[in-house]
Amino acid sequence: MQPVTVPPEVPQAGDSGLDRYIGLVLRERRQAQSLTIADVAGLAGVSRGMLSKIENGQVSPSLDTLRRLAAALGMTLAQLFKNLDVPEGGAQHVKAGEGLEVVRRGTRRGHTYHLLAYDQGPRKQVEPFLITMDDASEVFPTFTHPGVEFIYMLEGRIEYRHGRNTYLLEPGDSLTFKGSIPHGPERLIKVPIRFLAVINYGEED
Incomplete structure (x- = not known):
């Protein structure tokens, strides 16, 4: 029997909160640097289609893929996840003269x-x-x-x-x-x- 080779990353549908968070951070970082999906995909060695799905929270990328995407955007994995569990907050904002x-x-x-x-x-x-x-x-x-x-x-x-x-x-x-x-x-x-x-x-x- 021939051994089964598992690809390094299998796209998984599910749109979990974690996937949405990762996609949002990557997209905001990319847009802040005026980079296209093709630019980042080329730097990270992933396909444009895969990066688009990651940014839209449609796949769960592997840790290695995340590391390469983060590096392409000039950030570390720690920076990528630093706001993951931060509460949303709900501060009152009173503008000048509106008290x-x-x-x-x-x-x-x-x-x-x-x-x-x-x-x-x-x-x-x-x-x-x-x-x-x-x-x-x-x-x-x-x-x-x-x-x-x-x-x-x-x-x-x-x-x-x-x-x-x-x-x-x-x-x-x-x-x-x-x-x-x-x-x-x-x-x-x-x-x-x-x-x-x-x-x-x-x-x-």
Whole structure:
């Protein structure tokens, strides 16, 4: 009986997630370098038809074929698979000026809060605000809330109270404090004033 010779690569249909991932990475890398399928196929020593099927996730290429294709595209196998198991993610992206404007107790004229992220879960974890003040005569109440607040000054000068202490904040300054202690603007020294205020509703300590 004659021994059966198995070819080095047998095309397999199936369009698995792994095959689609490999094909997508190879195609994006090839197009980024303005190379044609014929260019890469020639460099890697595979047929144009085979490369087209690989890019479309229609075959499962051998490890040797992948190594040659990666080398033809100037990448390693490690680079080819580096994003294979990376979660898709789902970050909130708020464009400049599109933060949700909210009103807080005791703040009326010359004072705006723009909420920069919207926590839609059952429990708020964090609230980042961009706060703008442009009326130096406004009188502010004190605030209390759970968690820890972080302030980072962007523009202007303000005297900010936390408990019995006041702090002069200028651009580049930051202030971190427990939200359960009464706090708030004491005196607006130079307007307009802009700062980021991030409230973390986790544990205070």
